[in-house]
Ligand code: DUC
């Protein structure tokens with residue numbers, strides 16, 4: 001049975017024009033005037049755009065002694081409700097666990113996804129096993145991105161030698177490394193000091209992660225990636241110092257991408273101050289919200305093209321989970337939600353304010369991401385042959401965001417009370433209408449894993465573990481007892 005989206009205005013990253021879209025078998029099969037189909041979806045007054053791709057979500061993530069509360073069912077339901085048709089989650093093997101073993105766990109969790117999805121693979125430790133399995137992850141599992149945490153010391157953090165070795169491995173596999181860029185050693189140091197001084201509340205979380213720790217780690221990662229000859233994707237860029245490093249690298253011709261989050265673009269650090277404990281703790285995430293100057297920098301980056309993608313880092317914890325950190329801010333699970341709100345918030349605060357054109361909006365919510373992840377034009381495009389992942393956005397439809405009406409499993413929303421204008425009339429996932437006039441019609445389990453080929457040329461022959469891992473100097477043991 002065919003479907004036709006009629007009377008809408010197609011907006012892609014580079015074109016805006018009036019045409020109908022014919023869909024068959026989950027794919028776009030024709031674009032043009034006066035098309036007919038078995039079912040008509042009326043897009044009068046609407047923009048017909050590639051469905052959103054959120055490249056940064058954590059569904060049912062084991063983290064800080066608990067699991068994030070949205071799983072692949074509620075998370076992808078929230079995504080579809082907000083016009084997002086593909087999400088990329090992070091497979092996080094625990095330190096000591098093999099990558100393929102970790103993937104098995106993520107395969108099991110993701111069977112209930114209602115929209116298409118993919119994984120980034122996190123490198124949380126370094127060993128010959130990890131080195132070898134990276135090749136299988138890329139070649140057999142179709143995962144071309146590896147994430148590195150420069151923060152979360154003692155848990156997920158990797159040190160510089162491990163980071164550099166992994167970057168080199170990515171280079172030879174044609175894979176792209178991702179970094180969470182905050183200096184974890186310094187964050188740990190500042191946190192200990194703050195606690196010792198009696199600063200135990202959620203606002204101390206912001207003090208423990210100043211913008212310099214992000215700027216330093218972003219610069220460091222860019223330099224190490226340059227030495228390894230590999231591109232770099234910096235997740236959740238939240239401040240001018242990090243943006244500046246990315247901007248400079250891009251000016252120098254380096255392939256470095258920055259990803260601001262919708263939360264950092266629209267919410268600021270005042271959320272932590274003069275607020276009650278629950279309000280502030282619900283907004284504890286890393287990096288934390290920044291001041292308006294940093295927000296302006298992020299918006300400027302999206303406008304000028306020095307920042308490429310808007311994501312959410314959706315990692316939702318309930319108020320009860322946040323309360324694990326009463327008396328010690330370092331125990332508040334880090335993370336906020338945003339999957340359902342990214343598209344309406346960015347449309348309202350980006351396009352609605354004149355900061356972004358509709359085409360730029362499509363680029364940063366979908367097409368740029370599809371290109372970086374190497375799934376374009378299957379995803380991120382309105383083209384014949386592309387998957388029919390489409391959002392029909394009604395620019396006149398409005399609502400006030402409230403947790404009581406959201407799809408997410410948590411009991412609050414960090415955007416509570418924000419008025420947004422520009423909502424999906426329809427969201428289609430591979431041709432299936434998952435949202436129709438605000439009503440959910442999604443199918444649990446409809447989502448498929450999207451394989452991604454290596455995006456860069458494989459520049460050199462693959463090394464062996466022994467070749468890549470240089471002999472290490474003898475450990476320093478201090479001044480010999482007999483020495484002067
Ligand atoms: N930051 C968060 O706030 N939550 C999940 C992981 C991260 O890096």
Ligand code: ZN
Pocket residue numbers: 180235236286287
């Ligand atoms: Zn992160």
Ligand code: ZN
Pocket residue numbers: 056057058313
């Ligand atoms: Zn994250």
